[in-house]
Amino acid sequence: MSESLLLRAILCLPLLAWLPAQAQPQPDAQQLLAASDAIRNPGQSFALDNTLIEYRDGRELGQTRLRIYARADSHSGQFRNLIRFVAPARDAGKLMLKDGNELWFFDPQSKASVRISPQQRLLGQAANGDVMTVNLARDYQATLAAEETVQDGERQPRRSYRLLLQSQDAQVLYPRIEYWLDAVTRQPLKARFFSASERLLKTAYYRHYQLQLGVLRPSETVIIDGLDPGWITVMRSSGLAWREVPEQWLQRDYLPRFTAQ
């Protein structure tokens, strides 16, 4: 009888080792996502420069320089952006206003302010340029899919949480996102963006973390097109600074008036 008890105790030992791990509470996926958002975006209005270098099949096609002014919306908590094209010279001075799905494009030569659709915004590089300023936790419901090791943008293995983000809004361009963030620091590492038809639209690697406004933030994002993997955009951020962005700047009627600051 005692031998039988001893045998049972030995058999149960692995379970005892397993129990403490199970006792640890699962991290809340939505909180993980919010913590990751806070690393990508400062908590109040700011400005930054984005340089986008575009490649097709290994050949550089061109570079786009954008100046982005972001104002946190007091109601939604989402950022509203005014994006000014600095380069190339062909596009210098053009403006794009983004307030959720409301998008306006202004050309200083024709003086025309034209409303554009989210799909049309994707045709230009500005769509990549301002994707960094999106607060995902506001628009997506996150669930924790796995804790796993993933290769990060520096090609190093990183212990990470894989989150599945599902949008509540049928109008968003990326209804589903797979999102990997560091299991310890919560730094975003990688994301895969899917269309409504489950087609992979783009893969993004967040890398080259640098101390900016008191927090280690990614200074470079490498974006790989889902349909054409030879189409690659390298997006470099610089000049991140707190910046008062007046409410007046963020409406269509102000666009012809805006002067570079």
Added chain:
Amino acid sequence: MRCVLLCSLLCSHVALADDLDALALADRSVADEVTATAQRWQLQWQQDAPGPASASLQLQAEQVLAPAWRGVLADRLALNGARDNALQEAYLGWQPQADWALDLGRINQRSGVALDFNPTDFFRDAGQRGPLSAAPARARGQRLGVVMLRGQHWWQGGAMTLLYAPQLGDGPTTAPWSPDVGRSNRYQRWQWLYSRQLAAGVTPQWSLSGQTGQAPLAGVSLSVLAGNAWTLYGAASGGRQPSLLDQATQTAASAWHSQWQLGGSFSSSRKLTLTVEYQYQGRAVADSQWRTLGRASAAYLQLAAQQQLSPTRRGLFVYLNWQDVLLPSSEFNAMLRHDVLDHSQLRWLEWRYHFRRADLALAGQQSRGDAGSHYRAMMPGNRWQWSVTTFF
């Protein structure tokens, strides 16, 4: 099942290899040194067939002159022949606070949401010097501003503009270095614009405009988003005005006339954007009068062209933009103007390639219809053009 697993494993390995290649490429990338400049220059050379070669230099500049003060300048100099200069904009702006500003000088004031005909664009007839581009966006950039005093006020969810433009001349001049204010400021005019957000994404703009000797013209324009890929828009204006024919024949009669347009724009994931607009121009002659009176009157056709209005009442405008259609960094543009009344058409095609600092473009234009029809009268025959534009 084994095949599916094998394919899935193979695909994930291929994707990972693609990602590693992309990261290695990103490691080698070098960003250009860029400094933001307040001036934008364009040097264009173009060859028309039939027609001569021509060259022009375009400057656009915005400069903060002092806190709250800024200067704006836009000028186009034709470099061949008579060295014709067009001073398109030159004004001084004063903005003591974030929510209001005053501007004084020659301003290209534009209203409306359509790509082509905008009924609320009161200053569309300010005129231009030199040849006018067929592409609507480029044509608007070529028009002269109007000398005016403009005040603007913005608040959360709304804006108001009030402007006054005095009469400064009776007609255009061809003197090459003249600011040509007689062309842009032929009449004393004023305009009031008011925008207010009614709901998320719904911000109509109302307008009231007037000029000496005419009753005020009221207008409204609105655009909305319809799903991820569509934008829909429309605009209308109306008031007691002389018809174009009465004005051309200097008959002192006025009646209620309206102008409106409805349009939509669709973008596909294949980088194609298609815009369709339907236009109604109530100041034109009635459909039954077009063949007997309108097309026979040179004064009528000239007045319609000068006011940038269609000489017939109903028209259709289609514009297609397709990026990266043959090569990366290229775009294909096509435009169709169709007169619903006499079925004449103006067709325009353009293929454009973007180099780093220059554009190369080849364009063709063709009119179709009976002799004397709207678009055949405007541009008989075919025309080709190729151009090189450098940006610096």
